[in-house]
Amino acid sequence: MNAPRRPRGDFLPLVVDLDFTLLRTDSLWELFVALLFRKPLAALAALTALPAGRARFKAKIADLATIDPVVLPYRRELVDYLQSQKDSGRSLHLATAADRRVADAVAAHLGLFDTVEASEGSPNLKGPNKAERLVERFPAGFVYAGDHAADLKVWAKAHAVILAGVRPSLERQARALGKPIEARFDRRPAGFTVWRR
Secondary structure, three states: OEOOOOOHHHOOOEEEOHHHHHEOOOHHHHHHHHHHHHOHHHHHHHHHHHHHOHHHHHHHHHHHOOOOHHHOOEOHHHHHHHHHHHHOOOOEEEEEEEEHHHHHHHHHHHOOOOEEEEEOOOOOOOOHHHHHHHHHHOOOOOEEEEOOHHHHHHHOOOOEEEEEOOOHHHHHHHHHOOOOEEEEEOOOOOOHHHHHO
């Protein structure tokens, strides 16, 4: 991980994605698998919400299952970095395509974020939808931490980039945007033990 220091007064708001960025897994599938083990018929019935879009599917799963944020596999190096930024007086924000209830539970558990932006049935807060929301929310600029090809749309609008566990090909695409790389966290996928838990 490399994280160049900047003067405190120069800190732009830091916006963080949830799935595979702050977490090393996807909260939707964490919920779905938990539901599948506890209420398999309800989990299978929830699949009928998929044709209405991922945001609706996420909402349906969140209606049927709850997530325990304590046991989620966080990217600890990123959490530590966020804590140091918060201690320095920087504002931190969670912005995710996950359902609002999941995002709020994670934010409440960590106690790091000033605000939460999340999907609430529709639209799915991902890619261009997230980029547009963040430009409106932070007109003076923001830094964004992400992990996915969909985040390229957000990084293109951000003033600087944080790479969290990205593949080499995506890192090359992100760097090609010409934005400063504020920090980079190595890729360490969740192993079998994490998924089993």
